[in-house]
Amino acid sequence: MSVPASERLLLLDSASLYFRAFYGVPARSGGPSGTPTNAVAGFLDMIATLVTRYRPTHLAACWDDDWRPQWRVDAIPTYKAHRVAEDAADGEDVPDELEPQVPVIAAALAAIGIPRIGAADYEADDVIGTLAMRYRGRMPVDVVTGDRDLFQLVDDASATRVLYTARGGVRQPDVITQAFLEEKYGVSTGDAYLDMAALRGDTSDGLPGVKGIGEKTAAVLIREFGSLAGVREALAAGDPRLKGARRSNLEAASDYLDVAPLVVRVAHDVPVGDLDLHLPGDIADPAAMSRLALDHALTGPFERVGSALRSD
CATH class of the missing domain: 1.10.150.20 (5' to 3' exonuclease, C-terminal subdomain)
Structure with a gap:
């Protein structure tokens, strides 16, 4: 079945974005909950910006269910070893003020109606690779990340690009196509x-x-x-x-x-099942959103996401 040319899938490298938000957005009051919320607010504003600018019809927040899979460590023991927290044998070293914000981000995605997709023993990159391949040829795919590893997915023939946020953030990302790879790195695919x-x-x-x-x-x-x-x-x-x-x-x-x-190489066969990635036309669970907005002083960011969804 052919897909209208106006359809587009946006795949978010969630951790890459909320880490960027944490370091880029000034500390802010967490409201009655007392939880810091700069990463949450920044992440929600990123979603609003991306939806407004790129008008995706499909969107997924890809998640690190396992940030350092054992099968990669078995192959190369030094893989991400320097990021392991000193007080945890296998936990990632996450700033103290960011760690409690991650569950709030997950709850916010659920309230909005954006699927959060991870898989045991796989990183978000692998979920992105699997979904990019699944939708390749069905609609254009944009991968939003600050991680160069995902440049391997770039493919002009299927309109698969990377919106690389390392320098300009989501407002002014580098758009990685094969021409960019050729010019910047001297490789053509x-x-x-x-x-x-x-x-x-x-x-x-x-x-x-x-x-x-x-x-x-x-x-x-x-x-x-x-x-x-x-x-x-x-x-x-x-x-x-x-x-x-x-x-x-x-x-x-x-x-x-x-x-x-x-x-x-990112995996292309992560067992994520059949998923509905259609972008909702409005906040999916207004009651849950209201609770989160009040508990964490997030009314403004949620309003911006809702406005972007309705405009889309």
Whole structure:
């Protein structure tokens, strides 16, 4: 069944956005509850801005049910190890004033009627990857995140973009298309970006990469050999283009390169079931919204979200 061209899916990397809100919005009174609410208010204002600007017909708030899945840690033990809280064996190091706001954000999404989607043993990135692939070709997909890992999903043919918030926030995001990837990183597709990222590594995620191979060199290798698999095939075949320190470093990183694609690639098959992602035309549960607004002094942000939904 064909889908009207006006339909659009917006996928939110929720933690990326509420962390940004927490650090970007000044501390504010939490109302009678006493809970800080700067991250909640900022997150709701982000939703209002995104709905107003991009007019999605479908929207999902993707959630980290497991921010550091064991299957990724088993493959690369350093994966996100530096983010583990000192007082918890497997808990993420979250600021004290942010932690109590996360359940309020979840309750706010429920009151609005925006599905919050996570899955056991998977990160929000994996949920995003699964939904992006599910809807690819059915309607344009915009992924809203401050995480470069999700650039791997960019695909012009299916109108899959990333609205990258790291610099300009949701008001002025970088719009990541294949042309952007080519200009900025020297790779022409999302798949090529994934291979480049595996070679380069990422210290923010505890991924060591290959010694001596930074972003530019990784991109050159992917362009020259077509893919990470092509690089490794050439290495195994003794290709003379790979020599000296570069060859030695690639050979020394063989074990890492065996597992890096598994860790870096977002899952495309997370068991999230059949979901209704249609954006509601108004606040779904006004009574729940009113309770949250009064308890946490969030009347303004909720009103802005409601206005955006009705305008949409």
